[in-house]
Amino acid sequence: MTKRLTTIKDIARELGISVATVSRAMRDTYDVSAETRRLVLDTAGKMNYRPNFNATGLVKSGTHKIAVVIPAITNYYFSTVITGIQEYALEKNYQVMLYLTNDSAYWETKVVRELSLSSVDGLLACITCETVDFSHFEELLEADMPLVFFDRVPHSIKTSMVVQDDYTGACVATEHLISQGYSKIAHLAGPYGLNLTQQRRQGYIDTLKKHNLESYGIIHSGFSDENGREDVSTLFQSDPKPDAIFSVNDRKAIGAILWLREHHIAVGNEVGIIGFTNDPTSKIISPSLSTIAEPAYEIGRTSCEILIKHIQKQTYPTQEISLPTELIVRESTRRE
Amino acid sequence: MTKRLTTIKDIARELGISVATVSRAMRDTYDVSAETRRLVLDTAGKMNYRPNFNATGLVKSGTHKIAVVIPAITNYYFSTVITGIQEYALEKNYQVMLYLTNDSAYWETKVVRELSLSSVDGLLACITCETVDFSHFEELLEADMPLVFFDRVPHSIKTSMVVQDDYTGACVATEHLISQGYSKIAHLAGPYGLNLTQQRRQGYIDTLKKHNLESYGIIHSGFSDENGREDVSTLFQSDPKPDAIFSVNDRKAIGAILWLREHHIAVGNEVGIIGFTNDPTSKIISPSLSTIAEPAYEIGRTSCEILIKHIQKQTYPTQEISLPTELIVRESTRRE
DNA sequence: AATAGTAGCGAGAACGTTATCGAAACTAGA
DNA sequence: TCTAGTTTCGATAACGTTCTCGCTACTATT
Numbered sequence: 001m002t003k004r005l006t007t008i009k010d011i012a013r014e015l016g017i018s019v020a021t022v023s024r025a026m027r028d029t030y031d032v033s034a035e036t037r038r039l040v041l042d043t044a045g046k047m048n049y050r051p052n053f054n055a056t057g058l059v060k061s062g063t064h065k066i067a068v069v070i071p072a073i074t075n076y077y078f079s080t081v082i083t084g085i086q087e088y089a090l091e092k093n094y095q096v097m098l099y100l101t102n103d104s105a106y107w108e109t110k111v112v113r114e115l116s117l118s119s120v121d122g123l124l125a126c127i128t129c130e131t132v133d134f135s136h137f138e139e140l141l142e143a144d145m146p147l148v149f150f151d152r153v154p155h156s157i158k159t160s161m162v163v164q165d166d167y168t169g170a171c172v173a174t175e176h177l178i179s180q181g182y183s184k185i186a187h188l189a190g191p192y193g194l195n196l197t198q199q200r201r202q203g204y205i206d207t208l209k210k211h212n213l214e215s216y217g218i219i220h221s222g223f224s225d226e227n228g229r230e231d232v233s234t235l236f237q238s239d240p241k242p243d244a245i246f247s248v249n250d251r252k253a254i255g256a257i258l259w260l261r262e263h264h265i266a267v268g269n270e271v272g273i274i275g276f277t278n279d280p281t282s283k284i285i286s287p288s289l290s291t292i293a294e295p296a297y298e299i300g301r302t303s304c305e306i307l308i309k310h311i312q313k314q315t316y317p318t319q320e321i322s323l324p325t326e327l328i329v330r331e332s333t334r335r336e
Numbered sequence: 337m338t339k340r341l342t343t344i345k346d347i348a349r350e351l352g353i354s355v356a357t358v359s360r361a362m363r364d365t366y367d368v369s370a371e372t373r374r375l376v377l378d379t380a381g382k383m384n385y386r387p388n389f390n391a392t393g394l395v396k397s398g399t400h401k402i403a404v405v406i407p408a409i410t411n412y413y414f415s416t417v418i419t420g421i422q423e424y425a426l427e428k429n430y431q432v433m434l435y436l437t438n439d440s441a442y443w444e445t446k447v448v449r450e451l452s453l454s455s456v457d458g459l460l461a462c463i464t465c466e467t468v469d470f471s472h473f474e475e476l477l478e479a480d481m482p483l484v485f486f487d488r489v490p491h492s493i494k495t496s497m498v499v500q501d502d503y504t505g506a507c508v509a510t511e512h513l514i515s516q517g518y519s520k521i522a523h524l525a526g527p528y529g530l531n532l533t534q535q536r537r538q539g540y541i542d543t544l545k546k547h548n549l550e551s552y553g554i555i556h557s558g559f560s561d562e563n564g565r566e567d568v569s570t571l572f573q574s575d576p577k578p579d580a581i582f583s584v585n586d587r588k589a590i591g592a593i594l595w596l597r598e599h600h601i602a603v604g605n606e607v608g609i610i611g612f613t614n615d616p617t618s619k620i621i622s623p624s625l626s627t628i629a630e631p632a633y634e635i636g637r638t639s640c641e642i643l644i645k646h647i648q649k650q651t652y653p654t655q656e657i658s659l660p661t662e663l664i665v666r667e668s669t670r671r672e
Numbered sequence: 673a674a675t676a677g678t679a680g681c682g683a684g685a686a687c688g689t690t691a692t693c694g695a696a697a698c699t700a701g702a
Numbered sequence: 703t704c705t706a707g708t709t710t711c712g713a714t715a716a717c718g719t720t721c722t723c724g725c726t727a728c729t730a731t732t
Contacts, residue, residue, distance in 0.1 A: 007688055018712045023690060033710060053455040054393035055688035058717045063390065074415040083410060086436045098434045100422045119389040143341065254620060281617045284590060343718055354682045359720060367680060391718035394687045
């Protein structure tokens with residue numbers, strides 16, 4: 001960037017008017033005649049003028065940028081959420097800065113702490129599996145930084161958040177398994193501490209109780225297909241064995257299917273499996289995976305929408321939004 | 337952001353010294369005693385000081401930000417590339433701004449044009465399938481904006497770019513099919529105009545010629561599994577039918593497998609299929625998909641590395657880097 | 673003891689923009 | 703013709719940094 005860019009000073013000199021007038025003409029105008037306005041806009045175009053965001057940000061103390069802090073983007077859910085965020089932000093003329101925490105609490109606090117308050121107008125965050133201390137987020141709130149959480153939300157912080165309806169989704173999933181004739185149902189749960197693993201687990205437990213069924217095991221672990229593989233293997237090494245599995249997400253369910261397939265256990269007929277997410281691979285795997293579809297794109301859009309409302313109006317009230325999920329039936333929960 | 341943040345003025349007033357000294361003490365120091373430096377750093381920590389990037393950016397005319405312009409992030413390759421970019425950028429204390437073009441040339445030019453030169457130090461781009469006019473990129477180069485392309489690169493612009501070795505990868509893929517005993521090989525190609533579809537297609541053509549084989553059809557279309565589905569269906573409606581397929585990417589290959597499976601054609605035994613990417617679903621689908629693995633993460637890292645070198649040294653020479661690929665053999669190219 | 677050199681610091685301009693205040697020029701009312 | 707009001711604009715001070723000078727006080731050299 002050695003070449004000097006054209007500034008409003010250059011335009012002012014070119015036209016023989018003051019910088020103040022040029023500045024006024026640029027924005028939605030008052031106090032400036034239609035003619036000079038047109039003149040300014042024309043020469044600005046000719047001189048290829050671009051506003052200097054550092055300068056405007058300095059004086060208005062607001063950059064049109066929002067930060068997104070997220071564990072990863074290499075899976076369907078997160079990448080779709082980000083797509084939703086991005087699209088809404090661009091519509092509203094905000095730019096998004098991306099920070100990957102790699103599901104490490106250390107990186108999360110580091111990133112959030114070093115996130116200079118002056119460089120973004122607000123923050124959209126999805127916490128890691130490990131995060132137990134939220135002081136880095138609380139510091140931001142104390143400095144009046146708008147902050148909204150999505151998907152993985154902390155229990156203790158009072159700010160806006162948007163999630164899918166995890167509890168009802170889990171209820172629907174277990175209900176579906178039961179209605180298909182499965183009765184010995186186990187649950188592949190998510191990592192401890194996360195709100196969504198609690199919700200989905202509780203939905204599972206409550207609908208079992210409602211039908212006077214008992215759980216055939218709950219195993220907590222990470223979100224990967226490898227985790228699902230391991231967990232289903234320990235589940236099937238002990239007696240009595242389950243005849244159905246509700247998995248906290250699709251990736252673990254897919255790991256489970258892979259393991260069962262290798263051990264010649266017929267998925268669907270012998271043991272039913274349902275996941276959560278509606279990852280595209282869930283309809284590619286065979287047998288295809290029944291699942292609870294999450295509105296990932298909408299979660300991205302609405303959380304961004306709420307954040308921008310908070311940014312534009314400090315008094316905007318804290319909101320907790322829960323978006324509906326949808327049952328998608330495929331082969332993995334079908335008997336013959 | 338109503339609450340006023342602490343500035344170096346506040347620190348200066350607190351300590352009874354000048355802002356200049358505080359500013360010097362903050363950075364890697366010269367002209368400041370060890371004691372005042374320690375003092376400044378201490379009170380800066382106590383007062384929770386964060387540098388104002390707008391101010392530093394304004395005077396140094398450099399934000400520590402880079403922009404990434406990419407068609408989408410909802411697939412394995414792109415999301416992994418971004419992860420690589422992100423990690424290297426964070427190591428070097430750069431922040432990344434994300435712009436999704438949704439594979440639309442209109443959005444690409446819009447985003448790139450409106451990208452204020454003052455808001456980022458450099459640009460990392462992967463063009464859309466549609467892009468034929470590159471003037472929006474050329475304008476940036478004329479303004480001395482560092483710019484490096486990755487994966488999908490334009491043919492006509494003289495700037496740094498990093499790609500995988502598409503040509504050799506395609507050669508290895510077709511070579512593998514031939515060595516497995518397939519001889520009637522078709523190619524599911526990418527969209528016209530893209531450099532990588534040309535390279536992979538040429539690798540396919542050249543190794544066929546080398547073995548005195550003729551092509552059993554080349555069909556150009558998009559990158560989705562739906563495209564693969566459609567193309568393989570038209571391929572198998574006309575005679576003579578191929579006994580193997582080299583697909584420009586894994587998603588199309590997966591679409592092809594799905595179609596063949598539905599039509600009871602044995603993938604592997606009857607017709608061999610090989611893809612390109614090493615998408616995780618390629619080992620989940622059954623039969624599992626042989627493929628050419630792309631170094632997505634490394635492409636992200638090295639393109640970011642080169643961009644930052646360009647940013648830090650205007651005279652850094654233009655580079656064209658080609659990273660090696662790797663053949664991964666699975667079930668889809670195995671005969672009994 | 674006189675001079676030169678250096679370490680440490682302060683004053684003030686600059687970066688590009690917006691905001692405040694007031695000045696000119698014009699219009700309208702009497 | 704004078705006054706009051708309005709429209710359009712210019713000067714100038716901010717915003718929070720960095721950077722260029724230059725000044726002081728101390729150390730080293732002769």
